[in-house]
Amino acid sequence: MKVRQHHDLSISELGVGCYALSGVYGRKDPGEFIQMLHRACEMGVTFFDTAAAYGEDAERVLGEGVASYRNEVIIATKIGPSESGGPDLSPQHIRASCERSLRNLGTDWIDVYQVHYDDPNTPVEVTIGALEDLQREGKIRHYGLSHLPLPRVEQYLQSGRPSTMLMELSAVSREARSTLLPLCRAHGLAGIAFSPTGRGLLTGRFDAGTTFPPGDLRRIDPLFQRERFSSGLRIAARLAEIAARHGKTPVQAAIAWVLAQPGIVCALSGPSTIEHLEENAGGTGWEFDAEEMVSFERFLSQEEAGLRRAQHRAVHDILAAPLPPDTSQAFTDLVYAVETAILLGLFDEADVIAPFRELFGLQNRQDADARRQMVAIQARLREMLPAPESTDR
Ligand SMILES: NC(=O)c1ccc[n+]([C@@H]2O[C@H](COP(=O)([O-])OP(=O)(O)OC[C@H]3O[C@@H](n4cnc5c(N)ncnc54)[C@H](OP(=O)(O)O)[C@@H]3O)[C@@H](O)[C@H]2O)c1
Incomplete structure (x- = not known):
């Protein structure tokens, strides 16, 4: 397996993640997962x-x-x-969380x-200070960023290292190519592409x-709904054609495409079996x-334009x-509307965080009161939406 060097980190082009152990893609057998991890090593x-x-299992098993x-x-x-x-x-929380992770992982250091996630109540400089203290003590080697709003990422880049x-990042989720990846290149960060x-x-x-x-997250995941799913299936079919010309499988073409994106160091996939890992x-x-790359990019641009209109x-x-x-369908539709509106720039993430959290509090509820609350959330979101004339592109 080829590695890409980033400072003192030798990062393999394929990475392996443990999100599946949380049950998002159905129940996984920890024993089989451990065998997969051995094979990966x-x-x-x-x-x-x-x-x-x-979940603690995800750290222990790793x-x-x-x-x-x-x-x-x-x-x-x-x-x-x-705790909440x-x-x-x-x-205080970063230190306690780090100690717990070290115990769960059975290691003396985290690489x-x-x-x-962002905590709007703690200044970025304070968080950076806590992370740098852990670095000095040898408990962590490096720190990195994950699901943060773009302005927050910029603050970390200005104040920390x-x-x-x-x-x-994948051929069906390309947003990061115009947001986070340019920042990685400009500031010398290793881009790790998940999913x-x-x-x-x-x-x-x-x-x-x-x-x-x-229980499978993909029941509500916007990637698997409506026009986004149809577009994804067309992209998968196009990747399958490219793969066939190289004697590869569609997923191998999907990973090769991710690794070709400038600034990406690692394609972090989440297989739970040896067979999927090896593929x-x-x-x-x-x-x-x-x-092939030029023609695939042309195809993606056409998909993007049609998808945006439909979305x-x-x-x-x-x-x-x-x-x-x-009610489950109503919940899934509202999640799709919010996440899509953020992607399209119709909603500011910070403005919709409160109704979005309320919405998730209603997940799995089927009663009349939950439905009434969903209707109220729908009305609030509708009011936040810019008029159709200014958004139909
Ligand atoms: N997903 C997120 O929202 C997210 C967010 C932040 C960080 N991460 C990190 O990134 C890692 C990877 O993300 P991900 O799990 O979403 O990656 P992914 O590999 O794109 O998706 C995992 C899903 O794809 C299936 N899969 C993977 N390779 C396959 C193959 N060759 N054939 C058939 N099915 C295959 C897995 O099935 P099997 O289980 O059957 O193998 C699993 O259902 C996570 O584990 C986590 O460490 C993820």
């Missing part, structure tokens, strides 16, 4: 990602899985949520400690009739031909029409 994977928020390769591998984990479940980036930036297979969408194994069992490793070590219509329709009678 044998194959030369050096970058492993987890988070306190994925620690156990890579223990005999501890000096060769990079363990990246993230600052855990507070919300973000807390105060020095990359990532800021998982983060080494890595985690971002969602390079589009949470399985780019494996070529899904079609328009695919459904997911209860994903075949996404490294080869490239699209120059002409503008969908956001307006979801927020204007009566919600569907099925």
